[in-house]
Amino acid sequence: MEITFSPWRLDYIKSDKKEEGCIFCKAMEGAPSFDNLVVLKAPNSALILNRFPYNNGHLLAVPKSHKDSLYALSSEERNELNQLLCYAEKAIRLIYQPNGINIGMNLGEAAGAGIVDHIHYHILPRWRGDTNFVTITGNLRVIPESLEDTYKKFRDFFEKDPPSF
Ligand SMILES: [Zn+2]
Numbered sequence: 001m002e003i004t005f006s007p008w009r010l011d012y013i014k015s016d017k018k019e020e021g022c023i024f025c026k027a028m029e030g031a032p033s034f035d036n037l038v039v040l041k042a043p044n045s046a047l048i049l050n051r052f053p054y055n056n057g058h059l060l061a062v063p064k065s066h067k068d069s070l071y072a073l074s075s076e077e078r079n080e081l082n083q084l085l086c087y088a089e090k091a092i093r094l095i096y097q098p099n100g101i102n103i104g105m106n107l108g109e110a111a112g113a114g115i116v117d118h119i120h121y122h123i124l125p126r127w128r129g130d131t132n133f134v135t136i137t138g139n140l141r142v143i144p145e146s147l148e149d150t151y152k153k154f155r156d157f158f159e160k161d162p163p164s165f
Pocket of ligand 1: 022023024026027065066117
């Protein structure tokens with residue numbers, strides 16, 4: 001058995017300093033860049049790369065509104081988020097060809113939300129045998145992709161085939 005740690009995950013576990021303000025609201029301010037990890041911007045929402053991914057290609061679909069529940073969003077905002085989920089699914093399927101994809105939302109701390117005040121969907125590519133994201137067992141050697149490489153792949157993908165909203 002071989003144990004491989006994703007270095008950025010380790011940074012996350014070690015880190016105890018909290019950033020000031022809402023990281024999602026801050027990320028939405030500028031144009032897409034590796035700095036804010038926004039890979040696709042829609043009028044009222046964005047697809048953002050998870051800075052501390054469970055797997056390569058882990059995306060977040062985030063509304064612009066700083067709200068802590070789905071029902072607090074307008075139907076227009078919810079519709080756009082749904083479109084973003086579709087574009088995220090397509091990009092992940094074509095770029096990574098995973099065995100599966102999880103799409104879901106954690107509402108509240110007890111449900112596992114890291115950021116409770118600003119709702120967001122997780123779109124997570126899955127591969128057989130990755131059930132424990134940190135520990136990789138068996139003969140397969142998994143080399144984690146750098147966040148820079150992941151960011152570039154998504155940006156290139158959406159630049160080649162820009163979605164319309
Ligand atoms: Zn916010």
